[in-house]
Amino acid sequence: MSELFDPLLLGFGVALTPVNVFWCLAGALLGTLIGVLPGIGPVATIAMLLPVTFSLEPVGALIMLAGIYYGAQYGGSTTAILVNMPGESSSVVTCLDGHAMARNGRAGAALAIAALASFFAGTVATLVVALASPAMVRFAQLFQAPEYFSLMAFGLVAAIVLAHGSVAKAVAMTLLGLVLGLVGTDVNSGQLRFTFGIPELSDGIGFVPLAMGLFAIAEIAVQLERHFVRGQSAAIEGLWPTRAELREAAPAAARGTLVGSILGVLPGGGALLSSFAAYTLEKKLSAHPERFGKGAAAGVAAPEAANNAGAQTSFIPMLTLGIPPNAVMALMIGAMSIHGIVPGPQVMTREPALFWGLIASMWVGNLMLVIINLPLIGLWVSLLRVPYRLLYPAILVFCCIGVYGLNNSTFEVALALAFGVLGYVFVKLGCEPAPLLLGFILGPMMEENLRRAMRISRGDPLVFVERPISLALLVLAVLLLVAVLAPSVRRAREKAFVE
């Protein structure tokens, strides 16, 4: 047991220093503040606040970013329950029963159930991360170029399968993302690719301007176009759930935690898929499925537990393999590189304080979210009353400063502008930007590992199927792709996303 507890104690020693507790609190507060605003999800929030963490110690910076992530995630649920407006995509399902509970006069209870389910899931998921990470690090010792390539290929396939809408469009968006990832100087030969003679592009397209354009600028434009009117916030009287609500919510939260912990590790999965899957599962298991959508406590507890658990276990591949399973983790990797830490299996042994401090801070962050969200709920509600016409210019200005502050480059601001146009076009054409982002993140790593694997095997592509781990990953990827294209599964998948 001490194998688990000694490192965790070390971690809590780091996470509980006053400075780091402060950064964790600051991150959770800022994240909640921005997460409550409509249309700004965790990716844009973290990207916007990345420059804020430059001057911190690496541990403090990562702890704060993680806090921002949970905060942004959680802020989305608050708006989902109170005004039926998901602050970001992973709280879409929370709208269904959370807002229904609020309409039934149980807004306070819904908020409390969401907070407690999240906290429970966060506690379990912290333990899962602490237990699974060392095992993954040992497993990662077996990985060489072919395994890394196959793992990322599997990740992309998983992301495609999990995207909304047309599979073909998702594949195309992934390919486009892979191509965009190649812009810049080729590491092996020094050849400039797709730079159009622009010197700023020789370092490649920045992740932050890309994410800002696709996820912030395009999103604000779409919101404005709808002339969107904010609903009235439901009144909150009393935060305590009844005994019956608690009895319904507790097992749902436990199942949601399990679903979220597993799905969070998958690339492209994370919080979004976890919450959808957990909700669907609860509805299937429930003795009264007809109560779902009309204010079932289980319909709040399960997705909230799942998205929090998923958010946390998505740190596992990032921390142990250096492979980001989603956009938020790509930003975390970016933040690590800024502080001079090379992500990968060696982080655990070389930077144990940072590794375990970050894991321990996950639990601290979850505790803070309960504190921030229950007593301070009035503050967030009043923020919801600020009209959108005052909020969106503020969001835009902070995005611009965030993009500029990263490299002090106005070129990157212009780049964000260009991706804003592209993002708007994608929205209109029904193309999900998430697979593009994942392709963009994994593209350069995949190419490098492909070329390295081919060099080692002297040009024999069979290397990918001769090595057992690589073969297993590729077989899984093919099975997944075949499954999603099979007519019966396809119908079920469409139905699941409609719900």
Added chain:
Amino acid sequence: MKGRLLRTGTLAGGLFVLFGLLAVTLAWNYPAGDLRRMGPGWVPVALGAALAVLGGGIGLAGLFAREGAALPERDPRPLFWLLLGVAAFAFLLERAGLIAAILACVGFARLGERPYRPVETAVLAAFLAALGAGIFVYGLGLPIPLFGR
């Protein structure tokens, strides 16, 4: 026919073909190498070709399917003002400094939503300029010029 061309599938497919062909054309001149030693051109050409082929498939399927999703309503005016705001920010930041950049960014971007309310917008712009300068320049000490170089 025009209705079929304005379907999301047809247009998206066309866009993917365009991007794919662009990638192949540009990457054609990069050394491709062989399987044993892949050059910088190998992967981009392969990806671009795959994108163009798949885009072609999506486009044709959109064009010839019995029914398909039509391009939704669009009103590009808010986007235009947002972009103008961002462009003004990028243009002014190193020339006139952060304060001017924020004022201009808010002034333009705010045109994307009615009612405009000039006084309210001016107050908002001034507030955000003070907030931005306070947090990023004074608070965090980022090397951003306040009033131009």
